[in-house]
Amino acid sequence: MGSVKSRRIAEMALKRLGSVIDLSFNEMYLFDPDSLRFLQANRGATENSGYTLDELRKMTPLDLQLKMDRGVFEEVLNRLKKDPMSYEVFETEHVRKDGTAYPVEVRLQLHEDEYERVFVAIVLDITERKRSEESVQRSLESLINTLSSLVEARDPYTSGHQKRVSELSVAIARRLYSDNDKYKxxxxxxxVAALLHDIGKSAVPTEILTKPVRLNDLEYHLVREHSAKGYEILKGVYFPWPIAEIVFQHHERLDGSGYPRGLKGDDIRIEARIITVADVVEAMSSHRPYRASLGMDKALEEIIQNSGKYYDRKVVNVCLEVFDEGFEFKS
Known part of the structure; x- marks a missing residue:
């Protein structure tokens, strides 16, 4: 379509779409599906980006320095072209004319009828939302560290155990999921669950946790209760993930021989299966009050021998790959 005609059509589209959105608070852009050049933008767009309308009409969305690979952006556009009734919502980053960056949420849709065919992008500045999320994250991290330290304060002989289990669990998970943002x-x-997996031991008498000889049956039973105790402690704490349930399951085994519920196979969450393997490897390779370290070779031999029986075979294989590539505990 000609530039004059397309501009008039875009202006008409903007006027119609403007009736359903507060243009003074959100940025709104219309751009051509083929050239990607901006056809129109509202006052919110020009004021927040710092560009004039004439300047924007010489630009494309990528010229706003979207923190998005061009190929990824074009994939999004192609999906929308195939299904004009759909829309995409994603977070990225824009850079103003003066060079300042700000996080945005973009809602993108292809507007198509007998009169026009344009992409409509509604852009929301989410700076304040991000600040709030970061504040919540800092508070959550402080809570996690405080809860994690409860066990170490009562059981100094295993100081650092939960942190090391978390290090290995994350290394396994990242490799298992290729460190893909989809699985972040x-x-x-x-x-988080690995950092808190032994929190139930805070309910176990200190003299049992630090006993320098093997435990008797009653003492061992009390220690075994730590998974259920951990669940009871954590179930009332808000997390954006099922932390209490993962902690509840970290001593379950694939064949049902674990505790406290004797879960089998896929009834055990994958998060718990990963932490289980990391927990066994760390515990066997570290010193305990009642024994010296059994060594890393013995620890890895254990998960190899019982792969598919007690431990998830895929998790075990990934754990071995992680160590083959030089993984070492930091703490």
Whole structure:
């Protein structure tokens, strides 16, 4: 379509779409599906970006320095072209004319009828939202560290155990999921659950936790309760992931021989299966009050011998790959 005609059509589209959105608070852009050049923008767009409308009409969305690979952006556009009734929502980053960057949420849709065919992008500045999220994250991290330290304060002989289990669990998860952003939530849940997996031991008498000889049956039973105790402690704490349930399951085994519920196979969450392997490797390779370290070779031999029986075979294989590539505990 000609530039004059397309501009008039874009202006008409903007006027119609403007009736359903507060243009003074959100940025709104219309751009051509083929050239990607901006056809129109509202006052919110020009004021927040710092560009005039004439300047924007010589630009494309990528000229706003979207923190997005061009290929990825074009994939999004192609999906929308195939299904004009759909829309995409994603977070990225824009850079103003003066060079300042700000996080945005973009809602993108192809507007198509007998009169026009244009992409409509509604852009929301989410700077304040991000600040709030960062504040919440700092508070959550402080809570996690405080809860994790409860066990170490009562059981100094295993100081650092939860941190080391978390290190290995995350290394396994990242390799298992190729460190893909799509799985960042599950990786983060594994990190946090591993940091807290033994919190139930805070309910076990200190003299049992630090006993320098093997435990008797009653004492061992009390220690075994730490998974359920951990669940009871954590179930009332808000996390954006099922941390209490993962902690509840970290001593379950694939064949049902674990505790406290004797879960089998896929009834055990993958997060718990990962932490289980990391927990066994760290515990066997470290010193305990009642024994010296059994060594890393013995620890890895254990998970190899019982791969598919007690431990998830895929998790075991990935764990071995991680160590083959030089993984070492930091703490």
């Amino acid at each position: 939530d599950i990786i983060e849940s594994i990190r």
